[in-house]
Amino acid sequence: MTRDGGLVLGGMVFYPGGEHVTSWRLPGSEPDAYLDVEYYVRFAQTLERGGFATLFIADELYVWDRFASGIDHAVNIRTEPFTLLGALSQRTEHIGLAATVSTTYNEPYHVARKLASIDHLSEGRAAWNLVTSASDEEAWNFGRDANLDHAVRYRRGAEFVDVVQGLWDSWDDDAFLYDQESGYFAKRDGLHVLDHEGEFFRVRGPLNIARPPQAHPVLFQAGASEAGRALAGAKAEGVFTLWQDDLADAQALYADYKRRAVEHGRDASSMLILPAVSPVIGDTEADALRQLDEIEELTPDRVSLDLLSHYLQTDLSDRPLDAPFEHVFDETAINQSKSVYESIRRIAAEATTLREVYRTILRRRFLPGTPEQIADWLTERYAQDAADGYMLAFSSIPVSVDRFVDQVVPELERRGVYDRAYRGDTLREHLGLARPASRYDGSAAVPAPATVDQEASA
Amino acid sequence: MTRDGGLVLGGMVFYPGGEHVTSWRLPGSEPDAYLDVEYYVRFAQTLERGGFATLFIADELYVWDRFASGIDHAVNIRTEPFTLLGALSQRTEHIGLAATVSTTYNEPYHVARKLASIDHLSEGRAAWNLVTSASDEEAWNFGRDANLDHAVRYRRGAEFVDVVQGLWDSWDDDAFLYDQESGYFAKRDGLHVLDHEGEFFRVRGPLNIARPPQAHPVLFQAGASEAGRALAGAKAEGVFTLWQDDLADAQALYADYKRRAVEHGRDASSMLILPAVSPVIGDTEADALRQLDEIEELTPDRVSLDLLSHYLQTDLSDRPLDAPFEHVFDETAINQSKSVYESIRRIAAEATTLREVYRTILRRRFLPGTPEQIADWLTERYAQDAADGYMLAFSSIPVSVDRFVDQVVPELERRGVYDRAYRGDTLREHLGLARPASRYDGSAAVPAPATVDQEASA
Numbered sequence: 072m073t074r075d076g077g078l079v080l081g082g083m084v085f086y087p088g089g090e091h092v093t094s095w096r097l098p099g100s101e102p103d104a105y106l107d108v109e110y111y112v113r114f115a116q117t118l119e120r121g122g123f124a125t126l127f128i129a130d131e132l133y134v135w136d137r138f139a140s141g142i143d144h145a146v147n148i149r150t151e152p153f154t155l156l157g158a159l160s161q162r163t164e165h166i167g168l169a170a171t172v173s174t175t176y177n178e179p180y181h182v183a184r185k186l187a188s189i190d191h192l193s194e195g196r197a198a199w200n201l202v203t204s205a206s207d208e209e210a211w212n213f214g215r216d217a218n219l220d221h222a223v224r225y226r227r228g229a230e231f232v233d234v235v236q237g238l239w240d241s242w243d244d245d246a247f248l249y250d251q252e253s254g255y256f257a258k259r260d261g262l263h264v265l266d267h268e269g270e271f272f273r274v275r276g277p278l279n280i281a282r283p284p285q286a287h288p289v290l291f292q293a294g295a296s297e298a299g300r301a302l303a304g305a306k307a308e309g310v311f312t313l314w315q316d317d318l319a320d321a322q323a324l325y326a327d328y329k330r331r332a333v334e335h336g337r338d339a340s341s342m343l344i345l346p347a348v349s350p351v352i353g354d355t356e357a358d359a360l361r362q363l364d365e366i367e368e369l370t371p372d373r374v375s376l377d378l379l380s381h382y383l384q385t386d387l388s389d390r391p392l393d394a395p396f397e398h399v400f401d402e403t404a405i406n407q408s409k410s411v412y413e414s415i416r417r418i419a420a421e422a423t424t425l426r427e428v429y430r431t432i433l434r435r436r437f438l439p440g441t442p443e444q445i446a447d448w449l450t451e452r453y454a455q456d457a458a459d460g461y462m463l464a465f466s467s468i469p470v471s472v473d474r475f476v477d478q479v480v481p482e483l484e485r486r487g488v489y490d491r492a493y494r495g496d497t498l499r500e501h502l503g504l505a506r507p508a509s510r511y512d513g514s515a516a517v518p519a520p521a522t523v524d525q526e527a528s529a
Numbered sequence: 530m531t532r533d534g535g536l537v538l539g540g541m542v543f544y545p546g547g548e549h550v551t552s553w554r555l556p557g558s559e560p561d562a563y564l565d566v567e568y569y570v571r572f573a574q575t576l577e578r579g580g581f582a583t584l585f586i587a588d589e590l591y592v593w594d595r596f597a598s599g600i601d602h603a604v605n606i607r608t609e610p611f612t613l614l615g616a617l618s619q620r621t622e623h624i625g626l627a628a629t630v631s632t633t634y635n636e637p638y639h640v641a642r643k644l645a646s647i648d649h650l651s652e653g654r655a656a657w658n659l660v661t662s663a664s665d666e667e668a669w670n671f672g673r674d675a676n677l678d679h680a681v682r683y684r685r686g687a688e689f690v691d692v693v694q695g696l697w698d699s700w701d702d703d704a705f706l707y708d709q710e711s712g713y714f715a716k717r718d719g720l721h722v723l724d725h726e727g728e729f730f731r732v733r734g735p736l737n738i739a740r741p742p743q744a745h746p747v748l749f750q751a752g753a754s755e756a757g758r759a760l761a762g763a764k765a766e767g768v769f770t771l772w773q774d775d776l777a778d779a780q781a782l783y784a785d786y787k788r789r790a791v792e793h794g795r796d797a798s799s800m801l802i803l804p805a806v807s808p809v810i811g812d813t814e815a816d817a818l819r820q821l822d823e824i825e826e827l828t829p830d831r832v833s834l835d836l837l838s839h840y841l842q843t844d845l846s847d848r849p850l851d852a853p854f855e856h857v858f859d860e861t862a863i864n865q866s867k868s869v870y871e872s873i874r875r876i877a878a879e880a881t882t883l884r885e886v887y888r889t890i891l892r893r894r895f896l897p898g899t900p901e902q903i904a905d906w907l908t909e910r911y912a913q914d915a916a917d918g919y920m921l922a923f924s925s926i927p928v929s930v931d932r933f934v935d936q937v938v939p940e941l942e943r944r945g946v947y948d949r950a951y952r953g954d955t956l957r958e959h960l961g962l963a964r965p966a967s968r969y970d971g972s973a974a975v976p977a978p979a980t981v982d983q984e985a986s987a
Contacts, residue, residue: 096709102707106738108619108649131737132638133737134735136735144713147714147737153611155615155646155650157612158619158650161620178634187609189612191566192566192612192616211732212733214730242606255601256604264594274669274670274671275666275670276670279590279592279605280606280608371712
C-alpha cells in the first residue's frame with residue numbers, strides 16, 4: 072500500500088555519534104560536540120532540508136558501565152531529550168520532535184505535561200517513543216533492585232499510555248474563554264477529571280495545560296516481542312521495526328502489525344510501519360563496503376565481547392573473542408530485549424566463534440550501497456507492502472546524515488516515492504494521521520468537582 | 530553588606546499573567562498567549578535588556594479545582610518549565626534559566642539530568658528552585674492519598690539535593706578524552722559511582738551526562754518555616770523571602786539566613802537573600818494606588834473567599850465575605866505553607882471580616898509607588914543589610930515588566946546600586962558565586978565497577 076504523500080522519513084540519534092557504540096571514531100565525527108546544542112541543531116536542520124517528518128532522540132537512563140570497555144570506548148553522555156526538544160523547537164520550523172519515554176521509570180502526569188508543552192512550544196510537532204526500559208542499571212538509578220519483569224513492564228506501559236492520553240483530554244479544545252471583562256478564564260464544563268485508578272497508577276488529574284495542538288502527540292513504539300506487538304496494535308501510530316534482510320520477512324512483519332491494528336478496530340493507515348535502517352552510503356558499492364569494514368575495525372575486541380555478554384546476560388569476559396560460540400539460549404532467563412536475543416539466536420545458528428557472531432550482528436545493522444542502490448531498496452520495500460517509510464539510524468553523524476539528504480533523498484524523489492515538501496503544519500499532518508477526538512466528546516461532560524456554585528464575577 | 534557588582538535582580542512567572550490569580554484581567558494582559566512561546570521569549574528578552582541575572586519559572590503540579598472559582602477565574606494552564614527553559618536557552622544569551630522542582634514528586638536522577646542538560650544547552654545558565662510541594666491535589670496526581678508531612682518533605686528535600694549534586698559529580702571535568710585515534714572516549718578514573726542509599730532514595734548513578742558548565746546549577750530555595758530555613762542554611766545559594774513591610778523585620782530575616790549559612794561553614798556571601806517584590810508602578814503615587822485598587826476590584830468575591838478557605842484549610846464557602854473572621858489558628862493542623870498561615874494569623878489579629886483579611890493579604894503582596902519611590906525602597910534595603918537583590922514577582926505581565934525595566938532599572942543605576950551589564954558568562958558569574966569543586970576532588974578516585982581490565986583498542 073503506497074501512501075498519498077509518499078513514504079515518510081524519520082531520523083534518529085541514539086548514540087550521539089551514530090548508530091554504533093563506536094561510531095564516534097569514524098572520520099568526520101565530532102565527539103567533543105555531543106553536548107553542544109549546535110550539533111543537534113545542525114542535525115535537525117539538515118533533516119528538515121530533506122523534508123524528514125520527524126527527528127527522534129532515543130534515550131536510556133544509565134551509564135553503560137557494566138563492563139570497563141563501556142567507560143573506555145562507548146559514548147555514555149547525552150542530553151536529556153525533552154530539554155533538547157524544547158531547544159530544537161526554536162531552531163526548526165517543520166520537523167516533528169520525538170523522544171523516548173520510559174514508562175517504567177516515569178510518572179504519567181510529568182510525561183503528559185512535558186509532551187503537551189513541547190507540542191505547544193512547537194505548534195503541534197511533538198511525539199514520543201514508548202519504551203519499557205531493559206536494563207537493571209536503570210532500575211538501580213530509581214530505587215529498585217532489578218528491572219520489572221518483561222510482561223509487567225508492558226502492562227504498565229499500556230496503562231501509562233491510557234493515563235497520559237486521558238490527561239491530555241482534561242480540557243476541551245474550546246474550554247478557555249480568556250474573558251477579561253466577565254472574569255471567566257475557563258468554562259467549568261470544559262474540564263474533565265480523569266480519576267484513574269489502575270494496576271500501576273492512581274492519577275486524579277486534571278492536567279494543568281491546555282489540550283495540545285495535535286490533541287495527542289504522536290505515539291511511536293518499537294516493541295517486537297509478542298507483548299510489544301500487542302501494545303503496538305492497540306496504541307502505536309508509528310512502529311519502528313528492525314530491518315529485515317529478507318523482503319518476505321519484512322512484508323510478514325508489516326502485515327502482522329497492520330493486522331493487530333485492525334483487530335483493535337483501527338484503520339490500517341492509522342499505524343505507520345517504519346523499519347529502522349542504517350545506510351552506509353558509498354560513492355561505489357566497494358566504497359560502501361570499505362566504510363562498513365571501517366566501522367568493524369574501529370570496534371575494539373573488548374567492546375564486541377562485552378556487548379555479547381550484555382545481550383546474552385552471560386559473562387563471557389574470560390573468553391577469547393575467537394573461542395567457539397557455545398551459549399545455550401533460554402529466552403525465559405532474559406529480561407532485556409527479547410527480540411535482540413532472538414536475532415542473536417538465529418545468527419549463532421550459522422556462526423562458529425564469538426567474533427563471528429558479533430561481526431554478523433554488527434554488519435547486519437548496516438545497509439551498505441550507493442545512493443541509487445539504497446534508494447532502490449527503500450523504494451522496493453515501500454512499494455511492496457513492507458514499509459510506510461523509514462527511521463534512519465545514521466551510521467555516523469553528521470557525515471551520513473549529509474550524504475543521505477544530499478544523495479539518497481533526490482534519488483527517492485526521482486523514483487516518485489518521496490516528496491520533501493511538508494504537507495501541513497503539524498507532525499500528524501506530515502504523517503497523514505487524524506487528530507484524535509477527546510474521550511469526553513459526545514458524552515455528558517464530567518462535572519468539575521465544585522464544592523460550591525457561584526454567580527459571575529465581582 | 531553591599532556586593533561588588535551591585536544588587537542582583539531576578540524575574541519570575543508563576544501565574545502566566547502576573548503575581549495574582551486574577552492578574553490576567555488587568556489591562557494589557559494577553560491571556561490567550563499563555564501557551565505561546567513568544568510570550569515567554571518577550572518576557573525573557575525584556576529582562577535581559579534590564580540586565581536581570583535570572584528568570585524563574587515557578588511551578589505547581591495540579592489544577593486548582595478545589596473550588597469552582599478556581600476553574601472559573603484562575604489561570605490553571607502553564608507550560609512545563611524545563612521544556613520551556615530549553616526553548617528559552619535558544620532565544621536568550623545571558624540570563625539565568627531557573628525553574629521550580631518539587632523534591633516530593635520527582636526522582637533525583639531525572640532532575641539531575643534535566644538541569645545538567647539545560648546547563649549545557651545554555652552554556653552555564655541553569656538553576657533550580659527547590660520546593661517540597663504543599664497541596665494534596667499534587668499527591669493525588671502521583672498515586673498518593675495525601676501530601677507527605679511537612680517535616681518529612683523537608684528531610685526528603687535535603688536528601689534529594691545531596692543525590693542530585695552527587696550525580697553531577699559523576700564525571701570529572703577532565704574525564705573525557707574523545708580520542709578517535711586510540712579509541713578512548715573517557716578516562717576510567719574520571720568516573721564516580723554515587724551508590725547513594727538514604728532514607729528516601731537509592732540511586733546508584735553515575736549520571737549519563739558530563740559535569741555541567743557550572744558544575745552544579747545554582748540552587749534557590751524559598752522555605753520560610755524552621756525546616757525551610759534549616760535547609761536553606763545548609764544548601765541554598767539564593768533564598769527567595771517574602772517581602773517584609775518593616776525594614777527591621779527584613780534585616781532580621783536576612784541576618785537569620787546568613788547566620789545559618791555561616792553555621793554550616795559557608796561564607797555569608799555564598800548565599801544571596803532575594804526578597805520577592807511585586808511593585809505596582811504608577812506615574813504618580815495616586816496612579817499606583819489606583820492600579821492596586823484595580824487588582825482588588827478585578828478579584829471576584831468568590832475567589833477571595835475560596836483562597837482564604839484554601840490557605841486556612843477550612844471550608845468557608847457558606848460564609849458571606851463580610852462575615853466576621855473567626856478562625857481558630859492551629860499550626861499543627863496545617864500541612865501546606867506554614868509561613869503563609871502564620872502571616873494570615875498576624876493579619877487577622879488586626880482585621881474584623883473575612884473580606885478585610887483577604888484584602889490585606891492581597892494588598893500586602895504589592896508595593897505601589899512611582900519608579901523613584903520603588904528604586905528608593907529597593908536601594909535602602911540593599912544598603913541596609915536587608916537584601917542582596919530582589920526576585921520580581923511582576924504584578925502584571927507584560928505591562929509591569931516593561932515598566933520596571935524602562936523606569937525602575939534606570940533609577941537603580943542612577944543610585945549606583947545596580948549595573949545592567951552582565952559581568953560574566955554563567956549565572957554563577959552573574960551572581961558572584963564560585964563554581965563548586967567535585968566531591969571527589971583530592972580524594973582517591975572511586976574505582977569504576979570494572980569486571981575486567983583491558984588493553985588499548987583493537
